[in-house]
Amino acid sequence: MQFKDVIGQQAVKERLRVSVRENRVAHTQLFLGPEGSGALPLAIAFAQYLNCQNKKDGDSCGTCPSCVKYQKFAHPDLHFIFPTATNEKIKKYPQSELFQEEWLNFIRKNRGYITQSSWYQNLGIGNKQGTIYARDANEIVKLIGFKPYEALFKVVIIFQAERLHVAASNKLLKSFEEPPDNTLIILVADRYELVIPTVRSRAQLIKVPKLKETAIRDTLLDQFSEKLTDEKAGEFAVLSQGSWNLALELMEQSDEREYNFMKFREWMRLCFSGKDYVALFGIIQELSRLGRERQKRFLKYGLQVMHNSLMINGKQGVPIVARNSEKDYLLKFAPFVNTANQKRMYELLNEAIYHVERNAHPGILFADLSFKMTELMMAGKKAVVQ
Ligand SMILES: [Zn+2]
Secondary structure, three states, X not given: OOHHHOOOOHHHHHHHHHHHHOOOOOXXXXXXXXXXXXXXXXXHHHHHXXXXXXXXXXXXXXXXXXXXXXXXXXXXXXXXXXXXXXXXXXXXXXXXXXXXXXXXXXXXXXXXXXXXXHHHHHHOOOOOOOEEOHHHHHHHHHHHHOOOOOOOOEEEEEEOHHHEOHHHHHHHHHHHHOOOOOEEXXXXXXXXXXXXXXXXXXXXXXEOOOOOHHHHHHHHHHHOOOOOOHHHHHHHHHHOXXXXXXXXXXXXXXXXXXXXXXXXXXXXXXXXXXXXXXHHXXXXXXXXXXXXXXXXXXXXXXXXXXXXXXXXXXXXXXXXXXXXXXXXXHHHHHHHOXXXXXXXXXXXXXXXXXXXXXXXXXXXXXXXXXXXXHHHHHHHHHHHHX
């Protein structure tokens, strides 16, 4: 990763460049930045810059032998330590070394923009908290005991330094204080007060501020030009509160809401006509493949449509929804949700959520639900005609 791949943070980048230029690179540094500010990608870009054999224009070249390996996050002198816990694969004595492949794939996929919770979710550790163990500390001591394999600097990046176990930090204090020559240890953290004081006092603090709205907006427009308007990008930038991860999450949610709306409308239209079984089966199959969490959110969206329809029918006004297309749809749909079917529809959607949570076969579940919804829509239609 080059500096240019790291969003915003011009001042921090400049400070890091100057430290290299003036040969004042502290051996142990603490990159402290709130979630989504990019402290981890900055640490990686800095390490790449430090080792680049052909720096130019204030950035690493991206093409020298060192950069080529760094671009893949796979340089023999670049090491990552991070919190882990037991999961399906590692049932005892977890440590970073055992999860290297998962880690590298994860940071590659996200270009270094990861959060603690997204990492835990990726690891599949359930509700457990990850820890950096004494075993990890032994590994670090061993790693930095060797000379760099081929790089100028051997770099160890410790993600989520807050999660260093006391036993681990005790083993590392000496290494933090006086690492061997040509070694750089970068601790990455988002909560200063949770980093053990004896650890943080041994590291040079590099503060990484929240991202500026303009940086987030411009990057969103840059990366998603085909589906974002200036206005929408600006809106996400404001709501993201300086976190690139939150900005992406908001965008995904907005995409998903659009999908849910379109799909629900199509689904109900097919149930309503009760004729086109080929198309209906197409939808059933598509919904079956969504994955449990998305299926639940789709069904909850359906419940919301039911609720809004009742509000409209009860003359309680048209609910505030994201877009006019949704409002138009609700006004047309609402009359067909009536005393002939409303209660049962609510129940069916709620039951479906319950069964999705309990691992029901999705194909059978959505087929059954579709047939019942077809009957109910027919009943609703009849009630309107009468
Ligand atoms: Zn290079």
